[in-house]
Amino acid sequence: MRGVKAFLVSHTHWDREWYRTFESFRARLVDTIDRVLELLSTDPGFRFLLDGQTIVLEDYLEVRPQRRKALEDAVSAGRIAIGPWYVQPDSLLPSGEAHVRNLLEGRRVGAAFGPVSAVAYTPDSFGHPAQFPQLFAGFGLCAFVYWRGNPSALSGLPPEYRWQAPDGSSLVACHLGAGYANAGNLALDPVGAASTIAQRSQALAERTRQQRILLMNGFDHAAPSERTREIACALADRTGWQVERALVDDFAAGIEPELPVFRGELVGGCAGPLLPGVWSARLPLKLANRACETALERLAEPFAALARLHGLPDERASLRRAWRELLRNQAHDSIGGCSIDRVHEQMRARYDASQELARETTLRALERLSGHGVARSTPSGDAIEVAVWNPSPWPRSGVARFPLDPWPGLQANDSGPFFHRWLLPPREGKGMSADGVPVRVVDGHADGRYLIAPASRALDLELVVGEVPALGFRRVRLEPAAAAPDLVDAGREISCATTRLTAADDGTFELRLGSRVFAGICALEDEGDRGDSYDADPIPDLAATLESVEFERRRHAGGIEELEVVRTFALPARLDASRERRSSERAALRVSIRARVAPGEPGASLSLRIENSAEDHRMRLIFPTGAPCSEFLAATSFDAARRSTAKSDATGWIHPPPATFPQQGFVFANGLALVAPGLPEAEVREDGSIALTCLRAVGWLSRLDLRTRPGPAGPQLPVPGAQLRGAFTAELRLLSFDDPSVVAAAAREAELPLQAVTIAGETRVPEGVSLLALEPRTLVLSALKPADDGDALVLRVSNPGDETARAVVRTGFALESATPLRLS
Incomplete structure (x- = not known):
């Protein structure tokens, strides 16, 4: 030509x-x-x-x-x-x-x-x-x-x-x-x-x-x-x-x-070749990525911006460093999980650096807004004033988790000891209330905590809190009260307001959300996978056998109820030598789900822990919606993609399409919203069930013998780390809606816990003031951050729906001007 x-x-x-x-x-x-x-x-x-x-x-x-x-x-x-x-x-x-x-x-x-x-x-x-x-x-x-x-x-x-x-x-x-x-x-x-x-x-x-x-x-x-x-x-x-x-x-x-x-x-x-297996390879990396994004986008940046607006130190350099660490992990072969084990081991340090910078930037901003100076006051008295901060752009109530930490280590407050007496055992008989509501005492994560004695443990308080203003705080007074330990038994039902969860003999749940009832929630599906880090290649034998189920229910006087179901499955240990079948040797898969309902928190949250000792398999949790489904929504970048359950016509395709799809936070079908941050691969079937990939274990970077992909996608190298032997955790939330247009914003806010810090003296902002509120709730607060240059704030709102919406923003501070900007 x-x-x-x-x-x-x-x-x-x-x-x-x-x-x-x-x-x-x-x-x-x-x-x-x-x-x-x-x-x-x-x-x-x-x-x-x-x-x-x-x-x-x-x-x-x-x-x-x-x-x-x-x-x-x-x-x-x-x-x-x-x-x-x-x-x-x-x-x-x-x-x-x-x-x-x-x-x-x-x-x-x-x-x-x-x-x-x-x-x-x-x-x-x-x-x-x-x-x-x-x-x-x-x-x-x-x-x-x-x-x-x-x-x-x-x-x-x-x-x-x-x-x-x-x-x-x-x-x-x-x-x-x-x-x-x-x-x-x-x-x-x-x-x-x-x-x-x-x-x-x-x-x-x-x-x-x-x-x-x-x-x-x-x-x-x-x-x-x-x-x-x-x-x-x-x-x-x-x-x-x-x-x-x-x-x-x-x-x-x-x-x-x-x-x-x-x-x-x-x-x-x-x-x-599309290589969609990267959506599910090495899922702990995806979970860490989402945790960093959320910590930066919706906690560190907004509160650092609001703190700077009230005369507090400029944290833009810390935020930039945290983002740069995270961005280095978002290169396609890095976050895709399709590299050698040493690469992904090195990525962990970058995720840790990013998340720790975000966490400490958030904490310091909230402490200073709550009256602290550089020398943070350690809670030590019987009565403690706590500021509970709301990261959402509309009022919320719910549960805030507050750590009783000594800080800095071995430095006494002017008024007394350097640690709270509760940190010393025994704990029995010790209790507190938050504005009259019993406080729940729970073990905290030990990372970054100063433990004062060999027998001491990190200790957190869970506070049930009434309405907290949008991007503002509510003052809560903690006072000594009668001890209120969890009531622990083998019951199988928990409830709060219009949410009720009941466990069946096989460890699945029946979930009532308002008038809707969903049965068979969290059924487990496990199949062999002869694929690699780029593509799954299923062996659909569904050979997992349920070996045991354990139930433990915990109910607290403050209204928090939890039901933990631990299922142990026996499944083939790996592929056999032919790579066409799964082996006759068996290995254990232990799946723990701690379901939780609490006052002020919509729907039910599920804390998932997977302990895997098998290889070459994909494990999914199934969420039936109770009716056939032809169309559903899934979160993507600045959008809620409308997808079909009908099979794609792949005539002439180089790479046949999988039934799975990528999602960035939620899947919504037949009124059920599955909020699954950091678990980006899902499938919605014609019967309406949502299949969420929770683990995909493979042992090769790339292979030549896949049925689901023509040719290799990289060098044929063993990557035993991609088998994900060991344990990891994930957090899910189940919500129900009649109006699909509000799902995206509600799902994003469901990822954001209320934040709690002590109050020290005069706060920088008045209690009860919404520093920034957004309407309507069809819109998503995407960013609130300090401008890269100058003293302005950058506010970004996205509309993932199909209809045009008019955003109404109200601030609790004086605005000199508001100027529309390009993203750049």
Whole structure:
């Protein structure tokens, strides 16, 4: 096809960590960028795409600080393209706010070197959410270049089309066809290389309506070719095309604006392998990721912003550091769980750093708003004044957990001892009330706690609290009272207000939420999995045998009731040598569910603990909704995606679609909302049941023999850590709604506990004041944070519903002005 203009883009796709650790790959990154700079000095026409992420600049300069000027000159001259991402993310697992922070950090880092690319180059992520066009438009990006995710609806469109978000925002999307190496991995001979490129790109040239195609000269961790000038000339001679050595921005700049339109998610395998097993590989990583996102987005940032507004210290540097640690874990092969064990072990330190920074920033902001100075007062007297803070943008009641900690260690308060007498055993006979309501005494997490004696334990108080104003606090007075220990028995029913939960002999639950009744809740389904970290490959034998069930009920005078059900299953220990069947040897799977209801808390919460000793299997909990279902909602980035239970027509697909789908916080079907933060893989069946993946244990990074995927997705390396032997926990909530439009906001707020700190002297804000309230409850408070520059606050509200809504924001502080902003 003559008349085609081909853009030959030299690049490397740089996974910071994958089948090697970060430091191992960084050594090769240094060599690669060294060579790029060398080629820039010897070949005037050479240009290079540095994989759309700016973190590699930091990684390189930590080892080659003397080359900063050379990089700045190359970026400023338009010869190296950088950004707009900070890291190349997975698109479906991080939150929408995390993507915003990724692009903000990418721009911040990149701007110090020169212009940042206006193309959202995302070549290898495993599918993309429908809201990406609105996100990218908010940063002024002009195009999206990608490979994975095309559904059947795009098979009849050219590789360049207009991708439209639910709000109507749109941008040019450019599909890479056969991938980001259609002009990579070439023969040394330029003529032979040109012949290979011409063959590979023929289909792309025939499909384009723009008479322009992208030729990507590079691959994973590939050093740049020094023969691109000769290859470009040979390709032009062979094809008659105009061939230009260029960057993706050059390609995007010439695309005509009138294009066919597509609206929806990119979660198909029509044109390339999607690799949906990353949604469920190494689930403890996903749980840690969600915990960090929530701690930053909805606790640390809002309270740090409000504290600064009231004259308290600026915590923006701490917040940025916490986000940078988290973003490094959101690279697609990192959060995807599809790397070697050492990589994922190293990720834990980043998650810990991010969460600890977020937790301490939140605590210090709340303490200072509640009257503390730098020297925090340790609760030591019989009567304690507590401020219970509400992180939600509407009034809430419920349970707040308050730690009785000595702090700092061995430093006495002016008024008395440095620890509360309750911290010394025995506890029997000790009691408190909170505004007259009995307080529940429970063991706390020992991490970060100062234990004063070998026999002492971390101690928390659970306070049942009446209405707390939106993003404000309520003063609660704790006073000595008669002891009120839990009443412990083997009962099987708990209830509070209109919620009732009853356990059956097999350990499943019947749940009443108002007028709705759901039976068979938390049935367990376990099947073999011969897959790898990229894809499940089920062996549907459902061979788990229930060995025992234990019940324990705890009821407290304050109204908190808990029912713990512990089930032990025997199941095949692993696959047999053929990898076609599960072995006859048996192993134990212990699943504990502590169901809880409490005054002021909607629905029922479920604390899940899984103790796994088996390999090569997928365990799911089933939540029947009691009626057939054809359509349901699932949380995604800034959206509630409406999905169908009908099977996809996958005729001609390269990668057959799974029945599962990704979700970011909740699934809603037939009036039942399953809130499952950090467990991102689910399935809704035609009978209306929701199947939530709680564990997927596999032992290989990638394999060649899967039935659910053609070919490998990476090197065939054993990854025993992905078998998830051992224990981990997750938190779920079950809610019921008649109106689907309120589910997203209610589900997000259900992840946020009330916060409690002691009061010391005069508080910075009056009790009972809503510092910020949002209406209507169909809207989600997405961000409340300090502006990156200046003294302003940034407030972001999302509308995941289908109907336009008018947001009403009321503040408990004076506003000078309110200015609409882009995301950038």
